[in-house]
Amino acid sequence: MVLQIMTANRLLDGEVVYLTDSGDWSEHYAKARVVEDKDQAEEVQAIAKQAELDHKTVGAYLAKVDRNEDGSIRLISMKESIRAAGPTTRRDLGKQAKNV
Amino acid sequence: MYRYDEFDHSFVSQRVAQFRDQVERRLAGELSEDEFKPLRLMNGLYLQLHAYMLRVAIPYGSFNGNQMRKLAHIARTYDKGYGHFTTRQNIQYNWPVLQDVPAILDDLASVEMHAIQTSGNCIRNTTSDQYAGAAADEIEDPRVYCEIIRQWSSLHPEFTFLPRKFKVAVTGATYDRAAIQVHDIGLALKQNEAGEVGFEVYVGGGQGRTPMIAKLIRDFLPKEHLLSYLEAILRVYNQYGRRDNKYKARIKILVHETGIDEIRERVEEEWNRIKDSALKLPQDEIDRINTYFAPPSYEELEDHSVKLEAMKFEHKAFNYWVKANVADHKQPGYAIANISLKPVGEAPGDITAEQMDIVADLAEKYSLGEIRATHEQNLTLVHVKKDDLFDLWQELEAAGLGTANLGMISDMIACPGLDYCALANARAIPVAQNISNRFADLERQHNIGELKLKISGCINACGHHHVGHIGILGVDRKGLENYQITLGGSADNNAAVGKIIGPGFGYDDVVDAVENIVNTYVDIRESEEETFLQTYNRVGLEPFKERLYAA
Numbered sequence: 001m002v003l004q005i006m007t008a009n010r011l012l013d014g015e016v017v018y019l020t021d022s023g024d025w026s027e028h029y030a031k032a033r034v035v036e037d038k039d040q041a042e043e044v045q046a047i048a049k050q051a052e053l054d055h056k057t058v059g060a061y062l063a064k065v066d067r068n069e070d071g072s073i074r075l076i077s078m079k080e081s082i083r084a085a086g087p088t089t090r091r092d093l094g095k096q097a098k099n100v
Numbered sequence: 101m102y103r104y105d106e107f108d109h110s111f112v113s114q115r116v117a118q119f120r121d122q123v124e125r126r127l128a129g130e131l132s133e134d135e136f137k138p139l140r141l142m143n144g145l146y147l148q149l150h151a152y153m154l155r156v157a158i159p160y161g162s163f164n165g166n167q168m169r170k171l172a173h174i175a176r177t178y179d180k181g182y183g184h185f186t187t188r189q190n191i192q193y194n195w196p197v198l199q200d201v202p203a204i205l206d207d208l209a210s211v212e213m214h215a216i217q218t219s220g221n222c223i224r225n226t227t228s229d230q231y232a233g234a235a236a237d238e239i240e241d242p243r244v245y246c247e248i249i250r251q252w253s254s255l256h257p258e259f260t261f262l263p264r265k266f267k268v269a270v271t272g273a274t275y276d277r278a279a280i281q282v283h284d285i286g287l288a289l290k291q292n293e294a295g296e297v298g299f300e301v302y303v304g305g306g307q308g309r310t311p312m313i314a315k316l317i318r319d320f321l322p323k324e325h326l327l328s329y330l331e332a333i334l335r336v337y338n339q340y341g342r343r344d345n346k347y348k349a350r351i352k353i354l355v356h357e358t359g360i361d362e363i364r365e366r367v368e369e370e371w372n373r374i375k376d377s378a379l380k381l382p383q384d385e386i387d388r389i390n391t392y393f394a395p396p397s398y399e400e401l402e403d404h405s406v407k408l409e410a411m412k413f414e415h416k417a418f419n420y421w422v423k424a425n426v427a428d429h430k431q432p433g434y435a436i437a438n439i440s441l442k443p444v445g446e447a448p449g450d451i452t453a454e455q456m457d458i459v460a461d462l463a464e465k466y467s468l469g470e471i472r473a474t475h476e477q478n479l480t481l482v483h484v485k486k487d488d489l490f491d492l493w494q495e496l497e498a499a500g501l502g503t504a505n506l507g508m509i510s511d512m513i514a515c516p517g518l519d520y521c522a523l524a525n526a527r528a529i530p531v532a533q534n535i536s537n538r539f540a541d542l543e544r545q546h547n548i549g550e551l552k553l554k555i556s557g558c559i560n561a562c563g564h565h566h567v568g569h570i571g572i573l574g575v576d577r578k579g580l581e582n583y584q585i586t587l588g589g590s591a592d593n594n595a596a597v598g599k600i601i602g603p604g605f606g607y608d609d610v611v612d613a614v615e616n617i618v619n620t621y622v623d624i625r626e627s628e629e630e631t632f633l634q635t636y637n638r639v640g641l642e643p644f645k646e647r648l649y650a651a
Contacts (some may be wrong), residue, residue: 012127013197014151055129058147077579078527079518083149087519089447089529093180093195094150 003067005032006044007083008051008060016083016095017057019044025057027095029073029084034065111255112209115216119143120202127199142222143205144215148522151195155218156208160228160246160270161189161473163213165460168471170211172456178204183456185441185449187513187564188267189227189473190218194520216254221262223253223334227269228278230474233393234436234482235273236428239289240297241393242272245326248381248389252327259334263341264349266334267306279475281305281314281595282567284351285333290320298322303333303363304355307561311597312352315360317367323386325371328379332371336363396468396483401433405486420542421493421504435486437467439479439496440503440511444540447529448514449477458499466492476513476552478506508545509553509618510536513564517557517574518581524557526574526581527607531555534611539618548618551632554589567591569633570617571598572610583610587617587644588636601645613648620647 006019007029017025018032026032035041041062048060066074075081086094119139126136140146144155156171171191175183178200179193186192196204208214217225226246233241249268253259259266269283280286286302299321305314321329337351340358355363412419427436439459442448451459459479463471466488467481474480484492496502505511512535515521517528532555539545554568558575565571571586582604589598605613618632624643625635636644 009147009151011133012199014147016150052133053129055127058133078576078581079149079524082518082527086150087529088527089519089533 001036003065004035004041004062005029005065005073006035006048006060007032007063007080008048008057011055011058019047019051019060023047025051027098029065029075029080032065032073034067034073035062108212109209112212112214112216115143115214116202116205116209119205123198123202138220140201141219142216143201144218145196145198145201146219148194148516148520149518150520152198152201153520154193154196154201154204154215155186156191156193156213156215157218157225158189158191158213158473159250160226160232160243161230161475162228162232162243163471163473164469165464165471167211167213168456168460168463170207170213172453172460174204174207175453175456182450182452184447184516185451185473185477185479187475187477187515187562188218188225189230189475190225191473192516194516221265223249223256223259223262223266223268226250226253227267227283227475229271229273229276230472230478230480231277231427231436231482232272232472233395234429234431234434235277236430237275238273238430239291240272241390242270242278242287242289243393244386244389245272245287245289245299245323246270247392248326248386249330252330252379259338262334262338263343264346264351266337266351268330276591276593276595277474279564279567279591279595281593282307282311282564282591283314285330286314287326292320296322299326301329303367304352304360305595306350306352307564307566308350309347309559309561310350310353310356311561311566312356313595313597314352315355317360317364324381324383325375326381328375328377329367329371331374331379332367335370336366340366395431396470398431398434398483399485401431401485401487403432403486405433405489408486408489411490415490417497417504417542418490418493420546421502422489423546424504424508425506426489429483431483433486435484435489437481437484437489437492438474438506439481439501440505441478441501442505442511442532442536443500443503444510445533445537448512448532451479455499455501458495459501462492462495476511478511504542505545507550507552509539509548509551509570510545511552512536513552513554513568515556515558515563517555517563521557521562523560524574525559525576526557526583528555528557528563528572528574531572531574531583531607531610535614538611538615547628548622549628549631551618551621552591553614564591565589566597567595568598569636570614572614575604577604581607583607583613585610585613585617587641588633590633599641601641602649616648617644620644 301318302314425438472480514532518524555572556563556565567589584604586598
């Protein structure tokens with residue numbers, strides 16, 4: 001079973017955001033809703049499409065993830081890790097800077 | 101300098117007003133992303149991994165202190181305090197917020213700048229030799245023709261929706277610093293046997309996933325026919341270029357698949373029809389634009405500078421800087437000074453707002469106000485008195501801008517790569533930084549000599565890896581970054597596409613691989629004068645390959 005999360009960029013500032021269980025968009029992937037099957041995938045795709053129509057987000061897509069032993073979300077690709085943190089060469093920029 | 105006339109002024113102001121309205125409508129939900137995207141791209145606004153990115157045009161790389169100060173102001177006010185100079189002589193901001201972009205464009209317009217022709221399938225910002233108007237080996241100032249092309253191509257109604265983007269580069273010097281043979285059209289000013297100056301015209305060059313060296317389509321084009329000939333090429337491309345497949349849509353594919361002889365026939369046929377039309381350039385129009393680029397008021401100086409020679413003798417670090425970063429000027433007593441944006445361990449092409457302000461001041465103090473952005477992601481002060489070079493260098497050094505590495509291994513081109521770019525498959529900047537740190541010893545770099553290393557984070561080749569003496573292409577291999585190395589590429593008069601040396605290397609091994617290749621070169625070169633590229637051209641891939649994969 002492939003686990004996925006719905007991610008996009010926020011329209012106003014391009015910030016990377018993730019669709020949560022409550023249907024909001026969070027800046028933190030840890031809060032993302034994990035999609036486990038085709039029906040759920042279709043459901044979040046419909047929500048993402050509506051968010052674009054409501055001019056909240058752009059460029060939504062499903063990204064593959066894994067779970068850590070404690071159940072938390074683990075990003076798989078380097079691209080998603082960089083989107084979730086910021087440039088690896090500039091720790092003072094992006095989400096990683098805000099978390100300090 | 102490029103001079104904004106009333107037409108440009110009203111056109112750019114209108115465009116900013118339109119875009120302000122479009123952004124408001126987008127944020128209010130009246131425009132969908134599908135509707136808005138082509139509009140924002142026409143104004144240089146992309147969406148990248150973490151944020152929007154605004155690419156600002158610097159026509160043919162030529163700008164002044166005031167404009168640089170405005171770029172610094174934008175970096176400080178709307179971005180994160182820095183900008184990134186690109187391989188198209190432009191500057192990018194990586195973090196603007198959508199609703200601020202109209203204000204940024206207003207600020208740019210106040211210093212006669214904009215972000216038009218930096219994106220989309222149009223004729224892009226024309227690029228040129230960064231030494232234009234100053235180079236000792238120059239036949240004529242190429243910026244005159246870049247400007248004529250700019251005026252012709254901006255909003256050309258017939259060429260607003262080409263099959264793909266279209267890039268023109270012009271050089272006026274005998275040595276090609278503008279990489280014209282890897283552009284859709286490359287123009288080189290030359291003198292024919294009768295002593296007339298015209299253009300050698302190349303077509304169908306480009307990098308990307310299918311690298312091609314341009315073919316010579318016309319050996320000599322009289323200057324008055326520049327625009328009609330370009331228009332004829334564009335028309336043939338617009339008509340026959342493929343629109344069904346994005347990856348086969350550039351003119352290089354059309355030229356390659358059709359053959360240069362047939363393309364030439366079609367172009368000449370079209371050209372013969374239009375060459376005596378309104379596109380024929382009257383000499384007085386060329387003269388008028390020439391006055392925009394009239395040489396600055398140089399002082400009458402002795403060519404030899406006693407001060408320069410004395411300081412070189414006294415200061416080893418300055419001597420290195422002069423050796424690597426200073427080039428010959430056509431005016432006696434003057435020199436061209438390059439500012440490396442590749443300090444040890446830093447991201448190629450990045451510059452802070454504070455450094456931009458300093459460069460603006462130094463340009464006014466030492467370079468008659470003129471600054472150039474280079475396609476190799478550096479800056480150039482083009483008119484510096486030899487007597488002033490030492491003072492300039494000291495001020496550059498104090499600002500972290502005095503690195504003496506131009507043309508050396510640490511003077512790399514690197515694309516933004518996976519750290520910023522939505523298209524990238526692998527990181528490029530940290531690879532460049534690691535190589536820069538490995539070769540930080542300046543004495544070692546100078547011993548290695550000229551070596552152009554270029555890194556791209558995906559097959560689109562924005563980092564020019566195909567034409568690097570050493571090229572590095574980052575790919576995704578089963579979820580891991582992997583780097584393919586090519587040798588023997590070149591972007592000058594002897595343009596060539598590099599050859600893949602063998603299997604790629606992981607992120608942690610690529611710097612060792614580069615060092616292995618460089619050490620092989622140092623061991624097998626015939627003399628210290630034989631450059632890396634000359635050695636490669638003499639021995640080929642084999643000796644490098646043997647050592648690299650020996651372990």
